[in-house]
Amino acid sequence: MTAFPDNFLWGGATSAAQIEGGRCADGKGLSHLDYVYYRGPKIPCNFMLKKDLEKAKAEESTLNFPNRRGIDFYHRYKEDIALLAEMGFKSFRMSVSWTRLFPTGLEETPDPDGVAFYHNVFRELHKYGIEPLVTMCHYELPIGFVDKYNGWVSPEVIGPFVKYTSFLIDEYKDEVKYWLTFNEINMVCAVPWLGGGIVLDKDGEFEMPVFRKGPPNLNKLPKELLHQWDQLSHQALHHQFIASALTVKYAHEHAPQCLIGNMFNLHHLYPETPSPADALRAHEETEFNMFFCDVMAGGSYPEWIRSYYRKHDIHINYVDHYEEILREGKVDFISLSYYLSSIVTADPERQERIGSFIRTLHNPYLQTSDFGWQIDPTALRISLNELRDRFHLPIYIVENGIGAFETPGEDGTIHDDYRVAYLREHITAIKEAIGDGVEIMGYTPWGCIDLVSCSLVSMTKRYGFVYVDADDEGNGTYERTRKDSFWWYKKVIASNGEDLD
């Protein structure tokens, strides 16, 4: 079996909204994620109907907004980076908060405190030889764009975004070599609020799902709402594709030393049975998952999605010269998040929600996490091979991991053998994929230091090698403690993936 290359980028991943805190510090503006309010430790809440956003605003002084606190990385980044360095990190994935640089998204010049903050963080990382991997947009959108334009639905957001990303390239190109444009760009279709700052508007009694998979629809929603969902999210997606491609083109022209990737949530699917009907469903879902890379890495819309648009009465207002823009803005590498696999059937009514996001069937061959996510390292290996065959680009695995309920034992630490087991199996799968001939640049497990969960806006779902003493209400010392997995991952990195015991 081929071992990991010498320059393999071992590290961990985070996002600004989930770690920084200091949400209003030094002139920072608020993003749409700052309006996601806490509803309970296991209640997914990244869904916004118009009435939810109105409530968030009307009750702003009494509701609990954990993203505004994060884990206080804004003030503790030196301590946190020192811990990552102690594990031997070669790479740290973080995002820049658009509203820390441009508080409303419309300013002519960036906020100097925000600009200095990210220089300080990059400097601190380089002090330890850690390469920053920077996501330009990890979901966050200035709240004013939600109010004025319904988020990415409007082409008006493209200009300010490209101004922001061009600034990032110009300002930080000597400190940041690896960039990603949008985090999990497919989320705009799955969770329109989260991925696109899109507010859906419908009165009536129905159970709102937190996630919508690709065609065909699996949720029992009013038809008009479904159509609104599809229409708005695919229009917004088009604008994000354009904004990303323009950013990539700018980076290629102004910072040829940088590499810039897309990022999508890899969703591996099995048909429930060998029946052709189940296989067709699995094929459709897989194509939908690959569609996001087809556009960003392949540079054009696949024909089948246009036919999907026709069949579902979806009308996209394509930006002028969009085909040329997409062709000229193809990414240098593919990056992905991967957590679980799922099963599809020709009878989607039988699929149920497991965990926060996914509607699937239980796979009897797999174990699940505390949150019901089905653990499947082999699916990662299969998908890596498929991606290589389809796109022939290097792949960076920028999210993977296991979320768990954790409280320190009597000795004050967390004995997270389940995390070690999960990561060991996934690292083995990656090693096998490298042996299969897939070019993999690096691996940055999610939430390397505990952070606010995205789907639950909660501290009760933890992913880290480092425990943070903070609860859902913001109580706690915010002290950092090394978990057992900290020492294990340190050994993995030191041995370049050879010692996984």
Ligand code: BG6
């Ligand atoms: C990815 C996101 O979808 O999954 C992260 O990019 C998120 O922001 C991660 O935190 C895990 O999801 P959750 O809901 O467990 O935090």
